[in-house]
Amino acid sequence: MDPLEALVLQVLDQLEWQHPWAFVLLPLPIVMALLPPYRERRDAVRVPFFQRLLVATEARAQRGAMLLIRRRGQKVLIALMWLALVTAAAKPQWLGTPIEQQKAGRDLMIAVDLSGSMETRDFTRPDGEAVDRLVAVKTVLGQLANERPGDRLGLIVFGNAAYLQSPFTEDHRAWLVLLDETRIRMAGPSTALGDAVGLAIKLFRDAETEHRVLLLLTDGNDTGSLVPPVDAARVAATENIRIYPIAVGDPTAVGEEAIDLETLGRMAEVTGGRAFEALNSDDLAAVFNLLDTLEPNIFDSVSFRPRTDVHWLPLGLIVALYLMLRMLAKLWPLPRSEVSQ
Numbered sequence: 184m185d186p187l188e189a190l191v192l193q194v195l196d197q198l199e200w201q202h203p204w205a206f207v208l209l210p211l212p213i214v215m216a217l218l219p220p221y222r223e224r225r226d227a228v229r230v231p232f233f234q235r236l237l238v239a240t241e242a243r244a245q246r247g248a249m250l251l252i253r254r255r256g257q258k259v260l261i262a263l264m265w266l267a268l269v270t271a272a273a274k275p276q277w278l279g280t281p282i283e284q285q286k287a288g289r290d291l292m293i294a295v296d297l298s299g300s301m302e303t304r305d306f307t308r309p310d311g312e313a314v315d316r317l318v319a320v321k322t323v324l325g326q327l328a329n330e331r332p333g334d335r336l337g338l339i340v341f342g343n344a345a346y347l348q349s350p351f352t353e354d355h356r357a358w359l360v361l362l363d364e365t366r367i368r369m370a371g372p373s374t375a376l377g378d379a380v381g382l383a384i385k386l387f388r389d390a391e392t393e394h395r396v397l398l399l400l401t402d403g404n405d406t407g408s409l410v411p412p413v414d415a416a417r418v419a420a421t422e423n424i425r426i427y428p429i430a431v432g433d434p435t436a437v438g439e440e441a442i443d444l445e446t447l448g449r450m451a452e453v454t455g456g457r458a459f460e461a462l463n464s465d466d467l468a469a470v471f472n473l474l475d476t477l478e479p480n481i482f483d484s485v486s487f488r489p490r491t492d493v494h495w496l497p498l499g500l501i502v503a504l505y506l507m508l509r510m511l512a513k514l515w516p517l518p519r520s521e522v523s524q
Contacts (some may be wrong), residue, residue, distance in 0.1 A: 199490070201274040208269050212262070260511075264504045267497040277498075279489040289333070289394035289478070290351050290387060294379040295320060296337040296401035296431070297365060299372040303402070303432060316431050320400055323467045324362060328355040330475070337386060338362055341379040343371025351390055376401060377408030380415035380426070380450070387424055395424040396478055399450070402432035404443035416450035425456040427477075429470055432462070463513055471473045 230236075237243070297317070306319035314322075328336060336358045338349035346505055349361040376399070383397050399420065405412050428447035445461070451458040457477065461467035 191248045197278045199276045199278055201276055203273055205269055205272040205274075205275070208272070209266070212265055212285045214428075232288075248308050256266065257294060260504050260508050264501050264508075267500045267504065271494045271497040271501070274492065274494045276490045279491065281488050287492060288398060289334045290332040290337065290390045291396050291398065291478075292337040292339060292351070292383045293324065293398045294341060294345070294383060294400065295324075295356055295362075296374055296376075296403065297340050297342045297367055297370045298374045298384050298403055299368055300402050300432070302367045305432060306467075308464065313353075315367070316402055317365070319464050319467060320431060321365075322464070323471055325359055326468070327471050327474075328359055328362075335390075335392070337383075339379050339382055339386075340365055341375050341382075342368065343373045344375050345379040345382040346370055346384065347382065350386065354402050363440060373406040374401060374403040375408045376405040376446075377410040377412040377415045380412060380419055381408075381410050384415070384419050384422055384424065387422055393423065395422070397424055397426045398474070399426060399428040401428070401447075404446065412446050413449050413453065413489070416453045420454045424454060425478075426454040427456045428458045429467075429475065431467065
C-alpha cells in the first residue's frame with residue numbers, strides 16, 4: 184500500500200465527527216452569491232446645479248452603488264475560512280489507540296443472617312479458639328473477597344427485616360470494612376429470610392451484568408417475611424439469579440433457631456443453585472472452595488478509545504487566515520467598481 188494512502192486511511196480511522204450534520208452548511212456561500220447584492224441607503228448632498236452637471240457631462244441620472252472587487256487570493260482565503268469554520272462546528276475528535284480493560288463479570292450478593300442465634304460459639308479457629316458464628320462467617324467471607332477479584336460484591340444483612348449494607352462494588356476493601364461493621368441483632372433478633380431474597384432481587388434488577396449469584400448465610404428458619412422464601416426464590420429464578428443457601432450451625436437445633444434445610448434446599452433447586460451445610464469452620468471454608476468451582480471467576484473485557492477534541496485546530500486556522508486577509512487588504516487595497524441600476 185502506498186505510504187500516502189496508508190496515512191489517509193489511518194487519519195480516517197482515527198478521526199470522528201461529533202456533529203457531522205454541520206457540513207450541510209458548506210454550500211451556503213454559493214446560495215448567498217445567487218442573491219441580489221446588499222444595498223445600503225446613505226445621506227447625500229443635494230446641489231442646486233445638479234441638472235447643469237448632467238447636461239455638461241451628457242450623463243443621465245440613475246441609481247448606483249460602489250462594489251468592492253476581491254482578488255482571487257482573497258476569495259481563496261475566505262473560502263478556506265468558511266471551510267474551517269464549518270469543520271470546527273462539526274467538532275472533530277481524534278480517537279486514540281484502543282484500550283482494553285477487565286471489569287467484573289458477575290454480581291455476587293451475600294446475605295448474612297444477624298439474628299440472635301448467630302452469637303452461638305460453636306465454631307473454632309485454626310488455633311483452637313472458639314468463636315461465634317458471625318465471626319466465622321466474616322473470616323471466610325474475607326478470604327472470599329480477596330480471592331474473587333472478578334466479582335462485584337454486595338452485602339445484605341437481615342434479622343426482623345432485610346437491609347442493604349453495601350451496594351454492588353468492585354472495591355472489595357471497602358466492602359470488607361462494611362462487613363466488619365456488622366453486629367449480631369443490629370437488624371433485629373428474628374430471621375426474615377424471604378425479605379432478604381426480595382431485597383436482593385430488587386438490587387439485581389438495577390444491575391447490568393447477566394451472571395447473578397446470591398449467597399444466603401443463615402442459621403435459622405424464616406420467622407415472618409412478607410414473602411415466603413420459596414416464592415421469593417421463584418421470582419429470583421425469573422431474574423436469572425442463582426441462590427446458594429448455606430446453613431450455618433447446628434442442624435439439630437429446635438424452635439426458632441432450627442434450620443429449615445428443606446426450605447433452603449427448595450430455594451436452591453428452583454433457581455439452579457445448591458444448598459450447603461456448614462457445622463464448623465472447616466465445613467464453611469470447604470463450601471466456599473466448592474463455590475469457586477461452581478461459580479468460577481468471570482471477567483468481561485471492555486474496549487474503548489480515548490477521544491480528544493481537536494476543533495481548536497480549524498479555529499486556529501481561521502484566526503491565521505483572517506490575519507493574512509487583513510494583511511493583504513493593507514498591502515493591496517481593494518479596487519472599487521461602480522455598478523449602476
